[in-house]
Amino acid sequence: xxxxxxxxxxxxxxxxxxxxxxxxxxxxxxxxxxxxxxxxxxxxxxxxxxxxxxxxxxxxxxxxxxxxxxxxxxxxxxxxxxxxxxxxxxxxxxxxxxxxxxxxxxxxxxxxxxxxxxxxxxxxxxxxxxxxxxxxxxxxxxxxxxxxxxxxxxxxxxxxxxxxxxxxxxxxxxxxxxxxxxxxxxxxxxxxxxxxxxxxxxxxxxxxxxxxxxxxxxxxxxxxxxxxxxxxxxxxxxxxxxxxxxxxxxxxxxxxxxxxxxxxxxxxxxxxxxxxxxxxxxxxxxxxxxxxxxxxxxxxxxx
Amino acid sequence: xxxxxxxxxxxxxxxxxxxxxxxxxxxxxxxxxxxxxxxxxxxxxxxxxxxxxxxxxxxxxxxxxxxxxxxxxxxxxxxxxxxxxxxxxxxxxxxxxxxxxxxxxxxxxxxxxxxxxxxxxxxxxxxxxxxxxxxxxxxxxxxxxxxxxxxxxxxxxxxxxxxxxxxxxxxxxxxxxxxxxxxxxxxxxxxxxxxxxxxxxxxxxxxxxxxxxxxxxxxxxxxxxxxxxxxxxxxxxxxxxxxxxxxxxxxxxxxxxxxxxxxxxxxxxxxxxx
Numbered sequence: 001x002x003x004x005x006x007x008x009x010x011x012x013x014x015x016x017x018x019x020x021x022x023x024x025x026x027x028x029x030x031x032x033x034x035x036x037x038x039x040x041x042x043x044x045x046x047x048x049x050x051x052x053x054x055x056x057x058x059x060x061x062x063x064x065x066x067x068x069x070x071x072x073x074x075x076x077x078x079x080x081x082x083x084x085x086x087x088x089x090x091x092x093x094x095x096x097x098x099x100x101x102x103x104x105x106x107x108x109x110x111x112x113x114x115x116x117x118x119x120x121x122x123x124x125x126x127x128x129x130x131x132x133x134x135x136x137x138x139x140x141x142x143x144x145x146x147x148x149x150x151x152x153x154x155x156x157x158x159x160x161x162x163x164x165x166x167x168x169x170x171x172x173x174x175x176x177x178x179x180x181x182x183x184x185x186x187x188x189x190x191x192x193x194x195x196x197x198x199x200x201x202x203x204x205x206x207x208x209x210x211x212x213x214x215x216x217x218x219x220x221x222x223x224x225x226x227x228x229x230x231x232x233x234x235x236x237x238x239x240x241x242x243x244x245x246x247x248x249x250x251x252x253x254x255x256x257x258x259x260x261x262x263x264x265x266x267x268x269x270x271x272x273x274x275x276x277x278x279x280x281x282x283x284x285x286x287x288x289x290x291x292x293x294x295x296x297x298x299x300x301x302x303x
Numbered sequence: 304x305x306x307x308x309x310x311x312x313x314x315x316x317x318x319x320x321x322x323x324x325x326x327x328x329x330x331x332x333x334x335x336x337x338x339x340x341x342x343x344x345x346x347x348x349x350x351x352x353x354x355x356x357x358x359x360x361x362x363x364x365x366x367x368x369x370x371x372x373x374x375x376x377x378x379x380x381x382x383x384x385x386x387x388x389x390x391x392x393x394x395x396x397x398x399x400x401x402x403x404x405x406x407x408x409x410x411x412x413x414x415x416x417x418x419x420x421x422x423x424x425x426x427x428x429x430x431x432x433x434x435x436x437x438x439x440x441x442x443x444x445x446x447x448x449x450x451x452x453x454x455x456x457x458x459x460x461x462x463x464x465x466x467x468x469x470x471x472x473x474x475x476x477x478x479x480x481x482x483x484x485x486x487x488x489x490x491x492x493x494x495x496x497x498x499x500x501x502x503x504x505x506x507x508x509x510x511x512x513x514x515x516x517x518x519x520x521x522x523x524x525x526x527x528x529x530x531x532x533x534x535x536x537x538x539x540x541x542x543x544x545x546x547x548x549x550x551x552x553x554x555x556x557x558x559x560x561x562x563x564x565x566x567x568x569x570x571x572x573x574x575x576x577x
Contacts, residue, residue, distance in 0.1 A: 130358070198400035201353055202414050202463050203387025212413070216404045 038296065044289025051283050055105050058098025066091065066099040066252045075269045085271035087260060093271055096252035097279050103253050104234045105283060107168060111233035114172045116226040119179020120219060126180070127187030127218075128210050138184075141177040149174040150236055157245045167246045171236050175229055182225055186218035193217065220298050228291035231284040238280050254280050305370055306330040306503040307352065307390065307471045312375075313364035314344075314351055322347060323527040324365065329471050329503040334494065336514030336535070337507045338550065339524030345507045348524070349473045351375060353392055354382025369470060387417065391469040395476035397456035401448040407459045408432075408444025414466045431462040436492055454485035458492070465496060471503040472496075478513070490517055511550050515539055523547045 035042045064082075070090030078085040084093035126137040144152065156170035190196065191214055199213050238255030240246030242262075247253040249260065254276040261272025307329040314322040322344045329335045339345050350356060352367055354375065367375035369389050374382055394400040402410060408428050415424040425444070432440030435458040448456055457477060464472050474493060478486035490506075494517060497504045508514050514521055515535060522532035523546065530544040542548045 194394055194396055194399035195402045197355060198392075198394055198460065198463075199402070199410075199413075200355055201386065201392040201394075203391075203417050203467065204413065205417075208413070208417075212405070213402050217402070 038293050040289040040296070041293040044286050044291075044293060047282060047286035048290060051101060051279075051286055052105065054098050055102035058095070059102045062092075062095035062099050064092035064095040066095040067250055068092075075264065075272070077269075078271055084275045085269075087257075087272045088264065088269075091252075093257075093275055096257055097254070097275050100252040100254040100257060100276060101279050101283065103164075103247070103251070104238060104255075104280070107164065107237050108230040108234040108283075108287070111168055111171045111175065111237070112226045112229040114168070115175035115179050115229060116222065118172070119176045120183040120215070120222050122176070123180040123183025123222070124187055124210055124215050124218070127184035128191055128206075128214055134184075137180070141180055144173075144177045145181075147174075149178075150239065153236055154240060154243070154245055157240055162245055162248050164247050164251075167237055167240055170240075171233055174236075175233070179222055179225060179229075183218060183222045186221055187214055190214045190218040224291060224294040224298050227294050228288060231287035231291065234280065234284055234287070304328065304330060304368075305470075306333070307505070308368040308371075309348065309352070309365070310368070311365035312348065312351065312367065313362070314347060314356065314360055315363045316360050320363070321360070321527050322351070325524070325527070326529050326532070327505075327522055329505045331470065331503050332497070332501045333520065334497055334504050334506065334518045336518030336521045337505055337524060338509065338511050338514050338521060341509060343524040344527045345509075345524050346475050349392060349475055349505065349507060352382070352473065353386055353390055354380050387414065387467040387469065389469060390471045390473060391464040391467065392473040392475060393457070393460045393464045393477050396480050397453055397460050397477075398448055398451075400460055401456055403448055406445055406447055407451065407456075408446075411444070411459070411463050411466060414463050417467070427466075431466055432459075434465075434496075435459075435462045436488070452485075453481050454489060457481065457485075457489050461489075461492065461496070465500070465502075468500070469502060471505065473505045473507070475507045476509070477506070479508070479510070486513070511554050515554065523550070 035045075068091060070086070073082070073086045073090035075088055076082055076086040076090075082092050082094065084097060086092055087096070122137060126134045147155075153167075153170040153174040156173055157166055160166040160170060193213075195217075196209055196213050199209050204213070237246060238253065238258070241248075241253050241255030242259045244259065247256055249256050257276035258273045258280070261269070261274075261276070264270075265273055307327075309325050309327040312322050312325040313320060325344065325348050327335075327337070327348065337345050337348070347356075347360070351362060352375065356362070362375060362377070362380075364377065366373050366377075369385055374380075374385050374389070401407060408425070411428045411431060412424050415427055428444050429440040432443050437443045437455070437458065443451075443455075443459075448459075451459065461477075472493075477493070478489050481489060490513065493504060493506070496502075506514060506518055518535055520533060521535050521538045522529045523538065523544065524530070525544070525546040531538055531542065531547045538547065539551055539554075542551050
């Protein structure tokens with residue numbers, strides 16, 4: 001067989017394909033072009049970078065201590081000293097918003113990441129192996145999905161107890177079925193692709209086929225879903241906290257702040273609720289724009 | 304006997320038998336053609352040999368032997384060990400048969416590593432790509448399948464097929480999706496490799512003209528069983544089964560028509576009939 005190398009076979013197909021080469025100066029050009037072509041990338045990307053930067057700065061050096069109670073400065077309107085005003089305990093709302101932004105972003109990312117890992121792993125195995133294992137897993141998924149995800153997360157939170165870790169667990173449990181289903185459906189397509197049969201025909205093991213050939217070709221839609229899921233998670237986590245079953249005061253989590261300030265809106269102290277509310281909206285908006293962009297790219301690729 | 308032997312193979316989807324006692328032998332060093340209509344069970348026979356039956360299909364009778372050792376039989380599936388090293392298979396649509404997200408060199412490396420090679424497989428990859436006719440194998444290893452033409456992809460597939468030095472190579476319509484000139488190149492390559500390595504080769508095709516030109520013996524499949532087999536000249540010279548006669552008649556019609564017009568047209572007509 002080693003003698004193969006000595007074969008003098010005519011190479012009629014051995015032409016070298018031209019590959020695009022980018023000069024150093026023009027390296028940013030494709031990026032700029034992409035930004036122009038996809039406003040949702042430009043808007044979402046800019047927004048997310050700004051929000052994340054604010055969250056990081058706010059975590060390292062908030063203008064005031066977000067937890068410091070100051071009885072002399074209760075419910076002050078926005079001013080030069082307190083840009084977003086103060087809440088009913090005299091805490092600086094700006095400091096709490098920038099600090100809480102970090103909490104929500106982090107929790108959103110963790111939830112989406114966990115749901116992505118667990119959901120795609122189970123989706124891969126159940127879709128690829130099929131049979132009774134698939135039947136059982138999918139019936140469980142059906143049951144879990146028959147509950148509205150927010151209500152399910154709320155129930156789990158109430159049962160487990162209110163703290164940040166349990167909120168993450170509850171929301172992740174509520175999201176995993178969506179990821180699992182999505183991954184499974186693309187695995188079902190990828191499973192019957194010729195390259196999977198080809199890999200098996202030359203002797204690849206089942207695990208290797210799943211990890212190297214099926215998953216990378218099936219995970220696209222799931223990744224897009226995961227980016228969107230960061231947004232959902234921020235909404236749901238702040239929603240749970242708003243209802244009092246999520247993260248508890250005095251944490252400056254954004255939903256907690258909206259809830260704290262809600263009772264003062266009717267008496268005119270709007271700033272305590274509105275600023276954290278805007279922060280939630282902008283963050284979710286940023287993530288959704290990026291998710292839409294990823295979705296567009298994926299669809300474009302398929303078309 | 305050295306090589307692959309299929310004896311009385313029955314495969315069924317549920318109650319419906321789709322292979323009804325297939326008899327087929329591919330001796331070492333021989334180039335066997337398997338012809339038949341689509342749906343006659345050609346590919347299924349090959350897939351069964353590798354234990355790659357589609358979902359719902361199962362072997363209900365018969366055996367498959369590789370070098371006199373039973374690899375498939377009632378309640379027996381030893382194909383996981385043979386896959387790649389004993390028998391390898393290449394497919395009809397080469398572009399679809401390569402993972403689009405992996406460089407072709409890496410896909411070939413995977414096959415080599417599975418074969419137990421450790422350490423420097425890169426050099427071996429380049430050698431193999433050279434052996435299947437790439438002039439610049441160093442560049443090719445770094446390319447993705449979409450950067451290659453159909454013929455080049457099929458060369459990559461062939462390199463992956465022979466990488467583990469199989470006893471028998473099954474080529475399932477290896478040239479059907481390629482244009483005519485490339486078809487000839489690929490078949491030349493397969494013949495050359497067979498001669499050099501002494502492996503057995505099974506060429507599955509619905510195109511009798513291709514098989515008639517290349518193969519030393521022919522098996523004809525019709526509705527799930529091999530209805531006729533033997534040396535190419537015997538089968539084509541004095542076909543016994545009505546289906547074979549039909550095939551041969553179609554082939555000579557085309558040849559006559561082609562001779563009447565222009566010799567180049569033969570190939571075109573054969574192509575059109577496929």
